[in-house]
Amino acid sequence: MRSGESGRLVASGYPAGPRRRILLKDVATSANVSGSTASRALADDPRISLATRLSVKAAAAELNYVPNAAARSLRMKHTRTLGLLIPDLRDPVHGQVASGFEEEARRSGYCVIMVAGENEPARERLALKIFAEHGADGVAIVSGAISPREARERVDPERLILVQPDHHSLPRREGVVPPGVILTDDAGGLKAAVNHLVDNGYRRIAYVEGGGGATNKVRSEAVATTLRSRGVKTALRTFGAGDDTWRDPTELASEIATDLPEALVCYDDKLALALMDALRKLRIRVPEDIGMVGFDGIPFAAISNPRLTTVATPAGEMGRLAAASLVRTIQVGARLEAVLLPPDLIVRESTRTLSPPTRNHDPRS
Amino acid sequence: MRSGESGRLVASGYPAGPRRRILLKDVATSANVSGSTASRALADDPRISLATRLSVKAAAAELNYVPNAAARSLRMKHTRTLGLLIPDLRDPVHGQVASGFEEEARRSGYCVIMVAGENEPARERLALKIFAEHGADGVAIVSGAISPREARERVDPERLILVQPDHHSLPRREGVVPPGVILTDDAGGLKAAVNHLVDNGYRRIAYVEGGGGATNKVRSEAVATTLRSRGVKTALRTFGAGDDTWRDPTELASEIATDLPEALVCYDDKLALALMDALRKLRIRVPEDIGMVGFDGIPFAAISNPRLTTVATPAGEMGRLAAASLVRTIQVGARLEAVLLPPDLIVRESTRTLSPPTRNHDPRS
DNA sequence: TTGTATGCGTTATCAG
């Protein structure tokens, strides 16, 4: 327990040159035990007497010992590290997911290495390779561009979880979701949204696309289907929009303005919010001139002017769930379950009651 | 170069049980060379003949070899990993910083492990410990709660970069920033903002605080100073606001409403946007009844209604810079430089011309 | 209850 030969082994500040890092061996020496005993003591191995355990821990604290994860990983065959592949950290939704994921991982003693895939297959493949090299014990892919099949080829499916995969190959049959994937019931959410619209007298409804992904298709179809099921004869109009039209929807707004629908159901909140702004430039008022519905429930949808009616999804929760799922699988070897999260329609100011509202419809329609 | 004894060593899918991971040794064997040769070949060591280099690489590709980072790190004493400690991944500004940091790191061949400190010293210390264990080659702390001094005690200052540290101990003397820190010229930005306000006839200006951090103080003082320098006699009013008042500024809005200033300079955009919403509930119009200025330049400030006048800072750039700086230091051993980034006043709709505007003032005031 | 010896997968040193 003596504090290092010269008494300045752990001096704070960095006086002269980077001092040699403290090793387990140093702790052992300082506590007058062998390396193995020190190792076991720090791991609270019950075979070590309480006295020496305390003594070793004191020495470790004294010397400011920090175990070397690389060495430990090499020996233990695990890293207590999770990989998170996400399209873009700047996106509010992805930020939520990442936040939930990191928090849950940390709570479980895992650290996470994040890489942004930017929706580019090449980058995503690289990310997966990085995770493999660093021996991530589990990886989550959020909204990946590569196919689930390829993903499962590149990382052990037992340790892989797909969060809101945006790929057509995903068989999104009603309510059935394959193991190892977490998604929200987009169709259900949109059905609620469209019902809300129809209940409030909206008929001429249009859908605004958000890129050509599978998710977009699911959402678009859910809107069309619900509309039909409600007996709305007017065909659903669809405004095409590129993957990042939300960055500047001016043109799109003009197109919409030439023949205004009664309401716009947008691919997501980003797009809806940006569109509201573009529409405002054209002196088109929401909700007076046109109703607006978003998707995601990002924080700013709650304080926009007008506040946005939207289908809110539990993004943070998905991240948390993904991490928790992974950790559980790693620790108890359980198979990754599938999860379908219910979204939540939040009615705010961007939609209103148009005329004598249609009376309550059959909830099962 | 033969494709594995049974031809299914790299078969896709996971047919039966987790197959043993391919090691360098396997590649070597498959290419009929020794381990050392294989290692050197993959590293493009010029001492290895081109022929064998190619052969080894082919074998590696064939077998889908993935090097073990832990083993390599153990041997090489570096991990090609950067640690990023950030308060909250959900925050738009922090998201931008994280995004820039990760992108730049990736470009340089580094991967980043991110942990959210949530502005809690205990968590931040834990994060720093995690970085140490995992042997991060460099770490960046964004807006940390712990003091720069403590940070530099816990991680080699040569490998540490502080991005917008929010601590009073930071000697923010005019224009001088200590090495290893990146920050924006908040005072300069606010001076521009206040000048804009004064130039446009605003006099009764108030500042809305955003927590008790050092950054808040700097901003508040910059506003006060500029106001004085412009000869505005009316004392600067200050509305106190907790660290997360922006989550529900209803009460704050009421307080403000009892005696409306002509303009509000807010700690940041989140607060300004939330406040605009709360004010709207009280039927107070921006900019007709009150002017509004934010800080940060988050994306939604550009599409809010009204669009927010704000002091924009290059958040993504700061992240990129931090990573680039770290990488440079690691690779060429250069000392970390200090950076002071100029913010940018963006005038939008939330401020207007009040009355006969004061004429251009001395730019040096 | 504790100590000794070994190996995790790589790179680097030293021979050849």
Add this chain to the structure above:
DNA sequence: CTGATAACGCATACAA
């Protein structure tokens, strides 16, 4: 140009 061998720091099987 290439191959054997040691070492990186830790945890564990085995011995005491």
